[in-house]
Amino acid sequence: MSRLKQITNSANQKGRKLLIPYLVAGDPNKETTIDLMHALVSNGADIIELGIPFSDPSSDGEVIQSSIERSLRKGTSLNDTLDIVANFRARNEVTPIVLMGYLNPVEIMGIDNFVRRAQKDGVDGVLMVDMPPAEAGVLNAKLKEANVDSIFLVAPTTTQERVKSILNMTSGYVYYVSLKGVTGASITDVDEVERNVSALRTSTDLPIVVGFGIKDGKSAKEMARVSDGVIVGSALVNKIASLTSHEKLSAEDIKNSTNIIKEIREELDLDNEVVDEECL
């Protein structure tokens, strides 16, 4: 069974909501990214989405754009991103890693090379933001052969017919985009999210997680109530951004910047305990 399947199955059994932090590989630097990833796991992350830096991130808002720009100034490449995963795996065999990014770096590395390395380095899933299912055939087939999951976005604008074609290609989990816009905006219509996630639920057994616009424990809880979990990107990246001014990072710095994930975990588990008691 894949790492993603193990984690999502076990969360489902325990009624635990999935908590998926996103951070950009190489911001503030490669070594710190690895430390941050381990800290995120200790703070309650179930899965980590690791952003591949790309010069033209047209689906990202300012916070993630800036993080990517900082990472690119350090020269972080797709190769480095994969190295980070391999290094993380040396100390953690269980937490799934999903690479999220744009297609051009993968194309230039070559799809075969990329898939081979992703498998070898311990990548569990791949989400290419600018590669809709209609263009995903080749990469999708090769990832499947390598037992790496393909994750796609479903947006509020996605039509019913498209949902089908997206789900046909999706494994691991479904990433529901909570709003029209880019990463880091604010969710305005919780009811719409609830309606759309419920509709999705009738077409798939995969976990459905909600991302874009989750800022804190409160918004995470709201979204987790109607789904299987949440992705927290810009809010975490914003905390990491404050590290860049530090000359040398202390264990305290790492702890402070990832604390938001601990807070969100605690909020999410409050509900969980209530459920557990009811079950008893």
Add this chain to the structure above:
Amino acid sequence: MLDLNLQELEGPDVRGHFGPYGGVYVGETLIAAVEELNSVYQTLSESDTFWSEFHHELNHYVGRPSPLYFADRLTQHCGGAKIYLKREDLNHTGAHKVNNTIGQALLAKHMGKTRIIAETGAGQHGVASATVAARLGLECHVYMGAEDIVRQAPNVYRMKLLGANVVSVESGSKTLKDALNEALRDWAKNVDDTYYIIGTVAGPHPYPQLVRDFQSVIGREAKEQSQKILGGLPDALVACVGGGSNAIGLFHPFLKDTTVSMYGVEAGGYGIDTGKHAAPLSAGTPGVLHGNRTYVMTDSNGQISPTHSVSAGLDYPGVGPEHSWLKDLKRVNYVSANDGEAMEAFHLLTKLEGIIPALESSHAVAYAMKLAKEIGDSRTILVNLSGRGDKDIETVARIEGIQI
């Protein structure tokens, strides 16, 4: 004569592919909007009423047809093939860009969109978008790289006069590609009421197709005018290529006329071998940028490379996917002219013909001058003079150390 399977020139397919290029590579939020646009366009493009509305606008508002002009003194100066200029610089707003914005504004109107967004490099497309928005009473926001805002100040003011909101883009390299990123972000946020007028034959399908169809008026007129004035087709077509809309507009109606050779002139910047240029077809590799698969300027890690050209309108690391396909098919020769050659052509055309060309178009003129000598005086070359150079006089003065 070219050895070609003419069917291969009939792109795009239903999913927007030109051979391996083109397609739809955008985030999921935008897919529905792109599909809606595609379905509206494929229907309207079958409608005679739509095209007569379009041509009525071009005749009465833009001032088409634009003349085909024999550049006698330039020809004499070069001492070779006869050089004819397709005078897109005489269009309302001063460039070919307006052919496209007129067409897309009609689409926006048909789709009931009330808000227009556009990206711009040199400012010509921004001005052309602001112009049609003003005329239709639509709200208009133009994204422009912070660097380009400095380089093209007169056009920025022009857009403001026309009532557009010019948004300075501070991310990335602060040029055209970043303006495109920002426009895509805006579109994702405001997808319900917003129409995005892309200024070139790039972006996700159907943009490369519909922009080409609107710009093809250039080539159709040029063909008719050639028959009348030259008594036949020209031997060569020359056009500058940034995103490539003026070039595809001229080339497309001639693609199957295999006696006509074609030259797309990219911006060589400081020289192709310096790496500081904007010539993806001459020195790039296939990749994915701004919604389509095409030749891009990218480093070995897949990051889009910074570009350089004296002309803001050519300063773009990608190119329309149909050009990538025409390159692979060898139907069009893609060449380059560097900053210095373009500047020289700018001055020559101004002095010899009394026509101040845009720096973009000066690249085409520069290459045509070389070609004229090579192919000899029994031949004719038709150059797309895609825009006028009034917007560039400050840039030229600055480069030459002159205060105006």
